[in-house]
Amino acid sequence: MSDPVTGTGAEPRWLDAEQQRHWRTYLEGVSRFIEALGREHERHLSVSLNEYELLVRLSESPTGTVRMSVLADGLAHSRSRVTHTVGRMEARGLVKRVATPGDRRGVDCVLTDTGRRTLVSEAPAHVAAVRRLMVDALTPEQFAALGDAMAVVARTCREAEPD
Amino acid sequence: MSDPVTGTGAEPRWLDAEQQRHWRTYLEGVSRFIEALGREHERHLSVSLNEYELLVRLSESPTGTVRMSVLADGLAHSRSRVTHTVGRMEARGLVKRVATPGDRRGVDCVLTDTGRRTLVSEAPAHVAAVRRLMVDALTPEQFAALGDAMAVVARTCREAEPD
DNA sequence: CGTACGTAGTTGAACGTTCAACCGACTTCG
DNA sequence: CGAAGTCGGTTGAACGTTCAACTACGTACG
Numbered sequence: 001m002s003d004p005v006t007g008t009g010a011e012p013r014w015l016d017a018e019q020q021r022h023w024r025t026y027l028e029g030v031s032r033f034i035e036a037l038g039r040e041h042e043r044h045l046s047v048s049l050n051e052y053e054l055l056v057r058l059s060e061s062p063t064g065t066v067r068m069s070v071l072a073d074g075l076a077h078s079r080s081r082v083t084h085t086v087g088r089m090e091a092r093g094l095v096k097r098v099a100t101p102g103d104r105r106g107v108d109c110v111l112t113d114t115g116r117r118t119l120v121s122e123a124p125a126h127v128a129a130v131r132r133l134m135v136d137a138l139t140p141e142q143f144a145a146l147g148d149a150m151a152v153v154a155r156t157c158r159e160a161e162p163d
Numbered sequence: 164m165s166d167p168v169t170g171t172g173a174e175p176r177w178l179d180a181e182q183q184r185h186w187r188t189y190l191e192g193v194s195r196f197i198e199a200l201g202r203e204h205e206r207h208l209s210v211s212l213n214e215y216e217l218l219v220r221l222s223e224s225p226t227g228t229v230r231m232s233v234l235a236d237g238l239a240h241s242r243s244r245v246t247h248t249v250g251r252m253e254a255r256g257l258v259k260r261v262a263t264p265g266d267r268r269g270v271d272c273v274l275t276d277t278g279r280r281t282l283v284s285e286a287p288a289h290v291a292a293v294r295r296l297m298v299d300a301l302t303p304e305q306f307a308a309l310g311d312a313m314a315v316v317a318r319t320c321r322e323a324e325p326d
Numbered sequence: 327c328g329t330a331c332g333t334a335g336t337t338g339a340a341c342g343t344t345c346a347a348c349c350g351a352c353t354t355c356g
Numbered sequence: 357c358g359a360a361g362t363c364g365g366t367t368g369a370a371c372g373t374t375c376a377a378c379t380a381c382g383t384a385c386g
Contacts, residue, residue: 012286012287012290012291013290013294014290015290015293015294015298018307019298019306021310022306022307022309022310023293023297023298023310025310025313025314025317026297026309026310026313027216028239028313028317029312029313029314029316029317029320030193030197030313031239032239032316032317032320032321032324033316033317033320034193035239035320035324036320036323036324039324048342050342053190067364068364068365069363069364069365072364076191076194076195076198077343078343078344078345079364079365079366080343080344080345080365080366080367081342081343081344082365083365083366083367084342084343084366084367085342085343087366088342100364103351103352103363103364104350104351104352105350105351105352105363105364105365106351106364106365107364107365107366123175124175127175127176127177127178128175130178130186131176131178132319132323133316133319133320133323134186134189134316134319135178135182135186137315137316137319138312138315138316142308142311142312142315143182143185143312144181144185145305145308145309145312146185146189146308146309146312146313147184147185147186147188147189148185148305149192149301149305149306149308149309150188150189150191150192150193150309151188151192152300152301152305153192153195153196153296153297153300153301154188154191154192154195154196156295156296156297156300157192157195157196157198157199157296158195160199160295160296161195161198161199161202211372213372230334231334231335232333232334232335240373241373241374241375242334242335242336243335243336243337243373243374243375244372244373244374245335246335246336246337247336247337247372247373248372248373250336251372263334266333266334266381266382267380267381267382268333268334268335268380268381268382269333269334269335269381270334270335270336
């Protein structure tokens with residue numbers, strides 16, 4: 001019970017003790033994990049986690065080419081962020097930019113040979129870290145449950161943020 | 164397989180298709196969720212998600228006082244980050260800083276009346292968003308499984324990063 | 327005592343993301 | 357055709373985090 005926070009009328013449904021514990025654990029886990037994985041990248045790899053994921057997306061296209069906006073949507077990043085990230089990667093020779101054929105607004109991001117070599121040589125360390133810090137630390141059932149739960153959350157957020 | 168780490172001799176154990184799917188889903192879910200929750204804060208609340216969590220920590224101390232380093236550890240943030248965050252919040256009157264009694268190196272962060280009022284008035288919107296975007300979107304079992312999985316990940320990362 | 331080392335917190339610069347403003351190119355429709 | 361609106365991408369400034377260097381205090385050990 002509590003307060004007379006007028007105006008809102010509705011008494012908010014607080015989280016119970018157990019929910020609150022799960023929520024805190026979620027926050028801590030996510031924070032520590034991205035921090036640990038990011039640190040792994042900056043210590044042992046030449047590309048950051050974000051850059052790595054971008055390289056992976058490019059490598060999955062048969063031509064090593066993905067349009068900037070598709071990259072942005074796929075990575076759930078803003079267009080501006082992708083512009084800056086690709087700009088930095090281009091300066092290092094990992095990718096290059098070419099005009100999209102048929103749409104003069106568009107820009108295609110293309111994986112260079114250097115970029116592909118970098119990805120191939122650094123993938124093992126990346127996967128090893130992901131395994132060590134998450135996949136292998138969980139039982140297969142736990143990992144699957146984690147994936148399923150986050151799928152629901154992702155969908156919910158996508159609907160809430162139709163952008 | 165799984166040979167000694169000598170050289171690069173080891174064939175990396177890649178993720179299988181299903182694991183990869185879960186991993187991607189995890190990344191997307193986490194990214195979209197923090198983005199959606201952060202946006203909720205910046206749209207409807209006067210404090211960011213990080214600042215809110217800091218206020219909560221302070222409010223849980225009977226005296227509204229928590230030492231900077233305890234804050235940093237509890238939030239899994241660097242000391243520097245807490246210094247900057249508290250500096251900005253102090254400038255807005257939400258918290259204040261006082262010397263830790265008995266240890267002249269220490270600094271205690273104290274919740275002000277303004278800070279407490281802010282927390283009380285904005286908590287409902289925060290909780291509503293957390294519920295809408297995550298807790299209520301999942302079944303109780305899913306949410307519990309998510310919490311349990313992240314507890315393991317958090318512990319693993321804490322051990323990997325004893326810092 | 328004093329030297330050396332660890333802890334607590336701050337500082338300022340560098341870096342990456344966000345935001346708003348912008349421009350050129352496509353589309354719709356009168 | 358031409359105007360209005362949308363889409364794709366870039367730009368530069370503002371903001372928050374990280375990093376390395378630094379001050380000051382505490383602790384251990386000779």
